Amino acid sequence: MRINWKKILIITLDSALAIYLMFAFTAFNKPDEKTKLCTKVNINIQDEATNGFIDTHEIKNRLRKGNIYPLKMPLDDVNSRKIEETLKSSPFVKTAECYKTQDGQVCITLTQRMPVVRIKSDRGDDYYLDDNDCIMPNSHYTSDLIIATGHITKWFATNYISPLSKTLMENDLWKNQIEQINVMPDLGIELVPRVGNHIVYIGQLPYCKYKKLKNKIVSDFVNKKMNRLEKFYKYGLSQAGWNKYSYINLEFDNQIICKKVFKEKKDDKSIESALAVSDNIGGIPVKSQEVSKTGNLSPEKGNKPEANKTTSSKKELSGNTANKKVNNKTRI
Incomplete structure (x- = not known):
């Protein structure tokens, strides 16, 4: 068999040329990172x-x-x-x-990282909690978050204030209405709204040692209290007036205890009479207590002793809450 060397030579040269052209185009198209600058x-x-x-x-x-x-x-x-x-x-x-x-x-x-609440405790701590219950340091940027003040340790913040804040932030109504959480020395929770000259007390958060179960228990507890507050807002304050009460106690399931805003008469500086002892607003029993000249709730028969812990006024909020609210839009 005779070998056609001419044909083999042509095929070899064509292959070499194709390989050369491929490498040439690749080399020309590849940017020279050693000399090319970031523009x-x-x-x-x-x-x-x-x-x-x-x-x-x-x-x-x-x-x-x-x-x-x-x-x-x-x-x-x-x-x-x-x-x-x-x-x-x-x-x-x-x-x-x-x-x-x-x-x-x-x-x-x-x-x-997504912050959900700012902590300003009476111990001097000032930090944020993110949506993973982790602590974030203070920042000089502005924020429009709920502020938690009062008797707050870092353990209580990550385990209880965080799920409480996330539950409030998940609801459009409470996200815009609640601007401050205050933790009392007995760990009772007060909420300060944006609209209305009053404080809302929801009691102590339920205890649970298991984190996943704890988040659900706290969330269910808060939703239950806030659902009652929403009904009270809708059927009560919308008719009586948003500034009628200075303190709304939601601690007990069978009733809402309110402290009415009282004005002193100019002649004898006596206190105006309170609302009727028992009202029914939206199917929720509402009780109003008499207030002495010092602003303390007077004892009533049948009231639980624990109700006395809800007698703090807005000037008694722990931390930086002397004027009811911390300005959450100041530079921090």
């Missing part, structure tokens, strides 16, 4: 408008302090892994992703 840095912070704890300016400053801000750096020197690790070290960053593009851009995408 733009894209920083995308998800939920920036909602949380407001970090912004683009802070991200740039953090990277500049570590000398790893990629703008005008050779792409070959841009360490994406180091940028991610540096940003994740921030207590406000949940996830961070960094990658380079062929046109010389570096893209950084961040997600933030």
